[in-house]
Amino acid sequence: METVQRDTFWMISSNYKLMMYIFAGIAILVFLYGFYRRFRLWRRGVREKVRWNDVKTNLSYFYQTAIAQRKVKKDKLFGFMHRFTSYGFVILFIGTVLVAIDYDFKIPLLRGNFYLIYELVLDVFGVLFLIGLALAMVIRARKIRPRLRDGMADQAFLLLLLLIGMGGYIIEGIRISEMEISHAVWSPVGYGLSVLFQGHAIFSGASYPIWWLSHAVLAFILVAIIPYTKLFHFLTAPLNILFHPVKRTGNVEAPYNLEEMTEEERYDSLKIQGVNKISDFTNWQLLSTDACTECGRCDSQCPANNSGKPLAPRNIVTKIRDNMHHDEEVLSFISAEELQSCTTCGACVEACPVSINHIDLILSMRRGLIQNQVIEQEAENMLVRLEEQNNIFGKPWSDREDWSKGLNIPVLSDSKKVSDNQKKEGA
Amino acid sequence: MLNICILVKPIMDPASIKWDYQSQEFSYISNTFNSADTQALQWACDYKEKNGAKITIITAHDSEFTIEEKRLLKYNIDQWIVLKQPELKNNPGETAQIIAKELSGHSFDVILTGSVSEDKNSGMTPAMVAELLFIPALTNIHHIDVKEEGLWEVKRSEDRGTVQTYEVKLPILIGVTNTLGRKRYIPRYRRPPKIKKEIRILEKANEQLNVQVMKMTEPRPNIRYFDIPKDSLSAEERLLAIMGLSQDKKEQSGKKVASEVNDKTIHFISQKLQKWLQEG
Ligand code: SF4
Numbered sequence A: 001m002e003t004v005q006r007d008t009f010w011m012i013s014s015n016y017k018l019m020m021y022i023f024a025g026i027a028i029l030v031f032l033y034g035f036y037r038r039f040r041l042w043r044r045g046v047r048e049k050v051r052w053n054d055v056k057t058n059l060s061y062f063y064q065t066a067i068a069q070r071k072v073k074k075d076k077l078f079g080f081m082h083r084f085t086s087y088g089f090v091i092l093f094i095g096t097v098l099v100a101i102d103y104d105f106k107i108p109l110l111r112g113n114f115y116l117i118y119e120l121v122l123d124v125f126g127v128l129f130l131i132g133l134a135l136a137m138v139i140r141a142r143k144i145r146p147r148l149r150d151g152m153a154d155q156a157f158l159l160l161l162l163l164i165g166m167g168g169y170i171i172e173g174i175r176i177s178e179m180e181i182s183h184a185v186w187s188p189v190g191y192g193l194s195v196l197f198q199g200h201a202i203f204s205g206a207s208y209p210i211w212w213l214s215h216a217v218l219a220f221i222l223v224a225i226i227p228y229t230k231l232f233h234f235l236t237a238p239l240n241i242l243f244h245p246v247k248r249t250g251n252v253e254a255p256y257n258l259e260e261m262t263e264e265e266r267y268d269s270l271k272i273q274g275v276n277k278i279s280d281f282t283n284w285q286l287l288s289t290d291a292c293t294e295c296g297r298c299d300s301q302c303p304a305n306n307s308g309k310p311l312a313p314r315n316i317v318t319k320i321r322d323n324m325h326h327d328e329e330v331l332s333f334i335s336a337e338e339l340q341s342c343t344t345c346g347a348c349v350e351a352c353p354v355s356i357n358h359i360d361l362i363l364s365m366r367r368g369l370i371q372n373q374v375i376e377q378e379a380e381n382m383l384v385r386l387e388e389q390n391n392i393f394g395k396p397w398s399d400r401e402d403w404s405k406g407l408n409i410p411v412l413s414d415s416k417k418v419s420d421n422q423k424k425e426g427a
Numbered sequence B: 001m002l003n004i005c006i007l008v009k010p011i012m013d014p015a016s017i018k019w020d021y022q023s024q025e026f027s028y029i030s031n032t033f034n035s036a037d038t039q040a041l042q043w044a045c046d047y048k049e050k051n052g053a054k055i056t057i058i059t060a061h062d063s064e065f066t067i068e069e070k071r072l073l074k075y076n077i078d079q080w081i082v083l084k085q086p087e088l089k090n091n092p093g094e095t096a097q098i099i100a101k102e103l104s105g106h107s108f109d110v111i112l113t114g115s116v117s118e119d120k121n122s123g124m125t126p127a128m129v130a131e132l133l134f135i136p137a138l139t140n141i142h143h144i145d146v147k148e149e150g151l152w153e154v155k156r157s158e159d160r161g162t163v164q165t166y167e168v169k170l171p172i173l174i175g176v177t178n179t180l181g182r183k184r185y186i187p188r189y190r191r192p193p194k195i196k197k198e199i200r201i202l203e204k205a206n207e208q209l210n211v212q213v214m215k216m217t218e219p220r221p222n223i224r225y226f227d228i229p230k231d232s233l234s235a236e237e238r239l240l241a242i243m244g245l246s247q248d249k250k251e252q253s254g255k256k257v258a259s260e261v262n263d264k265t266i267h268f269i270s271q272k273l274q275k276w277l278q279e280g
């Protein structure tokens, strides 16, 4: 009886095998370097510790955002597209990891019934993956979602993923057609293709190694470019959602508590001073900008952006990301007007599928603006008046009680007088 | 690099202070600094930010007066000289004396201060300081342009919208108005600059200075533009009336009086003048 198991290197000569391992090694090195390059930049930020309680709270949020993809689902068409591609990608990735465990680590996993189910699952998710990619390409080509920026690079990433997906099916189809495997029906797509490939020289066993190698090379190119492109969100988005200290929509907090700080701590606190240069952001804030997928949901919801103000929250995020390696003054690439245009409404945070907290970024830079006296004149006048007369209108401080004159309203005296009175009463 | 000295007067905020009849004492006292002086200081700090400068503040106050140091320490200054003297407030002219004495030991390129203080409103100290130091003084300045380090162009607005422009050579004492520039908000937790602070406790003045304070104010002209001067007026009075400088109260009637010069008043004055000349 035929043993049901995966023949990983069918028809592959040792030279091809060697080439694959060399490519794999290079791709992994390039990937690791790319990751380290960004990791080093995140570390320049002010260290903000991850609290495990936060992570626990984030778990359910992670499920809703990254797995159930509730935010992405709000846009139905896009929701289908993204779930198809992302679920497909993750399942195919897990499938590939299982192959490596089975073959390279000699742990026999892909055997018997498990292997059959494995083949079926991968085939089905592979189809979803391809449908999702095709949908994404059409949406971009026909400009169905105006919020998306239509760069050649975005289409190229999609094409690369599409070619990898299709390549996988082609080599599966050739393998089935050449090997006449009895359990081939468990890979329905591969089986269908094998029938089509019968008798075609280009899809014959002889050309199989070329298809196989090109599939591998494309997959390695993908691995290598991830940390250098917006595809990095495959990794940083889940990290950000899971570990970024909890800051949810509708919760605009000061990152400090003046009452708990000594006067000296207040002067030294970077958080009060705000962000003036890249390294004043926290490391998690910096990482969060690398999670941006440039989807433009934040821009499309932002009232400031929609009313023609010079603010686009996506640009804020991408400018921080793209200028991270310089550690320059933020004002050299983000204008004060952009930051001052934010109404802190939170629509962007609510819309962002990767949990970037734009308000948090904008407010910390705004704090920096105030420290540098870059402030709108009317707002500044108000602060000056508040400082001089304890009210925003600059009316004499002593007129404060005037409204209550003749109304017989008891007025609280200052504590000294009260205690004096109490003493008198006591006596 | 300019060496700038700013004279800042500590005062009780006159806008809010009130006499409390119940407790028979002042309430709503907040000790602050004369606003025009802080305008001069702000101008100096803005100049320093752009061109670099050394800024020294001199404050003189009664030993009993408590000053709100933070209000000055937040500015980007280099040195602060505090002069304290008992009963300074009862001794008019003494402030100028002690400031001039302190200043004579330094060599500043320019001394900036407010033209008048909000509490006494006399504008005496700056003029006296300049007099005692034998340097020129210009007050009521609302605009400063630094042409070269030693050559400034300053503007003073006079009544009726006239602006006088002066080109001045340093050293000089300049008294500024509250409209010199934009008041800046200095964030409370900005990293404070390193400031050298010197406090001089002075002896009580032995004798009262023989200074008599006289208040001189120019009457505001009333420009009447509807009436033709009466024949009964002398030629000089008629001319004054036409120019709007007459103080003949009887002639004033609400609508016909304007206290500023604009196109309308100029038109009527010229009409009246022509008529008067024809009559002659
Ligand atoms: S919080 Fe600011 S950036 Fe975000 S949507 Fe509102 S206005 Fe736009």
Ligand code: SF4
Pocket (backbone or CB within 6 Å): A291, A292, A293, A294, A295, A296, A297, A298, A299, A313, A314, A317, A348, A351, A352, A353, A354, A355, A356
């Ligand atoms: S910040 Fe969030 S919502 Fe905005 S473009 Fe990036 S991923 Fe999309």
